[in-house]
Amino acid sequence: MKTAVYPGSFDPITLGHLNIIRRACAIFDKVLVCVMINSDKRPLFTLDERMELIRRTVRRYRNVEVDASDELLVSYVKQKGANVIVKGLRAVSDFDWEFQIALANKKIEPTIDTIFLASSEKYTYLSSTVVKEMARYGADLSGFVPREIIGDITSRLPPRRVNGSVTR
Ligand code: ADP
Helix, strand or coil: CEEEEEEECHHHHHHHHHHHHHHHHHHHCEEEEEECCCCCCCCCCCCCHHHHHHHHHCCCCCCCEEECCCCCCHHHHHHHHCCCCEEECCCHHHHHHHHHHHHHHHHHHCEEEEEEEEEEHHCCCCHHHHHHHHHCCCCCCHHHHCCHHHHHHHHHCCCCCEEEEECC
């Protein structure tokens, strides 16, 4: 059985992430979406909330599991019996960092490979940060995140006031 791990912050999951999950599901027998705990970032959603939002949107895929970890990624992957890490690449700017990390991971654990899936062109601009920024200004989020989670984001982010009026 070929199992791949798809790691990220997923704060929150976007249509870009979901596109990578859907395509990884067609390549691997099992895809383990792993919310990585990054102490440098102050997330909008707690770990449990992020996992629940992902679970809600991946229900339609039979071979996806959702998990979380604060371990070294390659140790986690090995412990799960997987040997592939899936990453999405949006632009050359993603590549620089992701390539360094992939090589470092390969050095630590040569049996594990990183596979890059090119972002679908309609999502190359999309990140969780863009979603949060749009939400703060009351934008329609339907082109950015799965519709099942729009309410969770809009209720979490307070509307901004511009010239005394509420923008959303
Ligand atoms: P973000 O940059 O949105 O905070 P994450 O840290 O959660 O993303 O990213 C997890 C993985 O998903 C990374 O490999 C990242 O490159 C990939 N990814 C994020 N957004 C997209 C997108 N719009 N298209 C393709 N891959 C993406």
